[in-house]
Amino acid sequence: MKILVPVKRVIDYNVKVRVKSDQTGVDLANVKMSMNPFDEIAIEEAIRLKEAGVAEEIIAVSIGPEKAQDQIRQALAMGADRGLLIKTDETVEPLAVAKLLKKVVEEESPELVILGKQAIDDDSNQTGQMLAALLDWPQGTFASKVEKKDGKLEVTREIDGGLQTIAINLPAVVTTDLRLNEPRYASLPNIMKAKKKPLDVKEIGDYGVDIAPRLEVVKVTEPPVREAGVKVESVAELVEKLKNEAGVI
Amino acid sequence: MAVLVVADVHGSSIDDSTHKTVSAALAIGGDVDILVAGENAGDAAAAAAKISGVRKVLHADDAAYGHRLAEPFADLIVSVASDYDAVLKAAATTGKNVMPRVAAKLDVMQISEIVAVEAPDTFVRPIYAGNAMQTVKSKDAKKVITVRATAFKAAEEGGSAEVVSVDAAGDPGVSEWLNENLTKSDRPELSGAKIVVSGGRALGSSEKFEEVIFPLADKLGAAVGASRAAVDAGYVPNDYQVGQTGKVVAPELYIAIGISGAIQHLAGMKDSKTIVAINKDEEAPIFQVADYGLVADLFKAVPELVDALG
Numbered sequence: 212m213k214i215l216v217p218v219k220r221v222i223d224y225n226v227k228v229r230v231k232s233d234q235t236g237v238d239l240a241n242v243k244m245s246m247n248p249f250d251e252i253a254i255e256e257a258i259r260l261k262e263a264g265v266a267e268e269i270i271a272v273s274i275g276p277e278k279a280q281d282q283i284r285q286a287l288a289m290g291a292d293r294g295l296l297i298k299t300d301e302t303v304e305p306l307a308v309a310k311l312l313k314k315v316v317e318e319e320s321p322e323l324v325i326l327g328k329q330a331i332d333d334d335s336n337q338t339g340q341m342l343a344a345l346l347d348w349p350q351g352t353f354a355s356k357v358e359k360k361d362g363k364l365e366v367t368r369e370i371d372g373g374l375q376t377i378a379i380n381l382p383a384v385v386t387t388d389l390r391l392n393e394p395r396y397a398s399l400p401n402i403m404k405a406k407k408k409p410l411d412v413k414e415i416g417d418y419g420v421d422i423a424p425r426l427e428v429v430k431v432t433e434p435p436v437r438e439a440g441v442k443v444e445s446v447a448e449l450v451e452k453l454k455n456e457a458g459v460i
Numbered sequence: 461m462a463v464l465v466v467a468d469v470h471g472s473s474i475d476d477s478t479h480k481t482v483s484a485a486l487a488i489g490g491d492v493d494i495l496v497a498g499e500n501a502g503d504a505a506a507a508a509a510k511i512s513g514v515r516k517v518l519h520a521d522d523a524a525y526g527h528r529l530a531e532p533f534a535d536l537i538v539s540v541a542s543d544y545d546a547v548l549k550a551a552a553t554t555g556k557n558v559m560p561r562v563a564a565k566l567d568v569m570q571i572s573e574i575v576a577v578e579a580p581d582t583f584v585r586p587i588y589a590g591n592a593m594q595t596v597k598s599k600d601a602k603k604v605i606t607v608r609a610t611a612f613k614a615a616e617e618g619g620s621a622e623v624v625s626v627d628a629a630g631d632p633g634v635s636e637w638l639n640e641n642l643t644k645s646d647r648p649e650l651s652g653a654k655i656v657v658s659g660g661r662a663l664g665s666s667e668k669f670e671e672v673i674f675p676l677a678d679k680l681g682a683a684v685g686a687s688r689a690a691v692d693a694g695y696v697p698n699d700y701q702v703g704q705t706g707k708v709v710a711p712e713l714y715i716a717i718g719i720s721g722a723i724q725h726l727a728g729m730k731d732s733k734t735i736v737a738i739n740k741d742e743e744a745p746i747f748q749v750a751d752y753g754l755v756a757d758l759f760k761a762v763p764e765l766v767d768a769l770g
């Protein structure tokens with residue numbers, strides 16, 4: 212089968228973001244950008260399915276700025292076969308991303324789309340579920356294990372009480388959780404090879420999807436800061452403070 | 461105006477997150493109804509009817525809702541959504557799974573994990589692991605919202621809403637529940653606990669985690685949490701993870717033991733009332749959010765703490 216893996220260019224998870232003083236957003240100038248970590252897990256899972264003989268082709272797609280080619284190239288270096296960039300400098304909300312991905316699915320006819328469960332910038336946790344809804348496909352979200360069995364997909368999901376295993380028909384949408392796998396690093400030879408793999412660039416306008424935002428960002432502000440606390444010298448002092456100062460035990 | 465809250469049902473009861481989501485709904489305004497979907501969930505519907513401020517409980521009973529599978533559950537919510545201006549569900553794993561599916565079917569952009577209601581169309585939500593707060597105004601006629609339960613007070617008991625049955629919306633038959641491997645514990649549930657004791661990578665093994673963290677939790681009647689590193693290493697199950705991509709907690713007391721305080725971890729606990737950190741590295745970032753920091757070797761300090769608590 213063919214697997215489609217959407218990847219998003221986001222601020223690196225190690226960067227401490229700063230809110231802009233005009234409250235319009237966070238400062239992205241000169242900060243390190245990377246592939247959303249959950250999407251690396253998605254790419255890795257697709258590659259493992261290919262290595263296991265379950266999948267034949269992996270297409271990495273990104274909706275974002277010109278520079279998102281870096282993230283697609285990373286996916287190609289890890290082992291994806293070809294890439295597609297749908298170019299835009301606008302902020303595209305998850306609903307519009309899902310609509311664009313639906314168009315890509317209609318063109319490419321993959322049997323499986325694997326996405327990260329959330330992007331670590333807007334923390335929305337929506338796109339995979341929305342894509343599944345628009346396609347009327349089943350969804351296996353927050354996956355910690357994915358196996359193809361008897362023509363179906365068995366997905367073990369991380370849920371609040373522990374783990375849940377479901378079987379879903381194909382075609383399907385899967386979203387990744389942290390424990391699904393540990394993504395590989397691309398080797399230098401593979402990074403070189405990835406430069407020659409096909410990467411198609413399209414304009415967002417080519418798809419005829421309305422991407423006008425439904426949510427108007429009124430403002431972006433700093434979260435409330437906690438007052439600096441104190442260091443205690445001993446366990447006895449800690450217990451005393453918790454009892455008499457904080458009154459929590 | 462009318463708002464629908466989709467309850468978090470577990471067998472015959474509803475989770476406290478439902479009460480908190482009702483508070484968010486009441487803040488939006490208008491009539492508030494609750495949808496209780498489940499298999500043999502009559503008792504859960506009766507429990508929902510007791511939440512004060514609720515007009516009506518819609519009760520849908522069908523085997524298709526017993527395991528909260530996304531496809532039939534989303535279809536059910538969509539089938540009743542036309543009567544409402546907003547549909548809310550707690551941002552627990554079921555809400556996160558089902559609600560975006562509902563939103564897309566209604567052609568609505570979901571507003572994820574709100575922590576405050578500014579106006580019936582304007583909400584505050586954390587982004588970038590809680591390092592920024594975004595205020596958004598929705599232009600959609602109907603709102604689909606998930607609610608960070610810890611940010612809202614639980615609605616009181618004392619209501620007596622009418623319970624009406626609603627028809628099941630069918631099962632597209634594309635997904636099937638196979639099994640669940642749920643963590644068994646007599647300790648309080650993590651998301652709602654008054655005290656949480658969390659352990660990190662420093663514990664080194666599941667044996668040490670149990671030996672050091674559990675006695676302290678039990679002495680305090682606390683829930684047990686963990687960092688991602690501790691979960692990844694298999695010291696404790698996945699549902700113990702606190703953080704940006706795990707559970708968000710806001711207890712009266714949070715004790716972080718051998719946890720460095722990465723932003724992804726802080727995202728899940730920095731709204732706790734009192735934070736204690738025990739770490740041997742005095743530079744560890746966790747101390748920047750801790751009310752009380754103890755620089756010490758946890759293997760010595762924690763057993764001492766258990767003893768000191770008598």
Ligand SMILES: Cc1cc2nc3c(=O)[nH]c(=O)nc-3n(C[C@H](O)[C@H](O)[C@H](O)COP(=O)(O)OP(=O)(O)OC[C@H]3O[C@@H](n4cnc5c(N)ncnc54)[C@H](O)[C@@H]3O)c2cc1C
Pocket residue numbers: 224248249331659660661662686687688689690701702703704705706707717718719720721722723724725728738739740741744756757758759
């Ligand atoms: C996409 C993504 C999502 C993530 N989501 C989450 C999340 O939801 N939750 C989360 O927690 N993390 C999350 N992380 C991981 C996060 O970045 C950190 O890696 C993780 O929180 C570190 O866990 P830790 O503090 O236990 O380990 P470490 O950072 O290794 O810290 C261990 C600490 O223990 C201390 N220590 C060692 N020995 C002792 C001793 N004997 N006594 C006392 N102290 C000792 C050390 O000084 C150190 O500070 C995420 C990461 C990514 C990329």
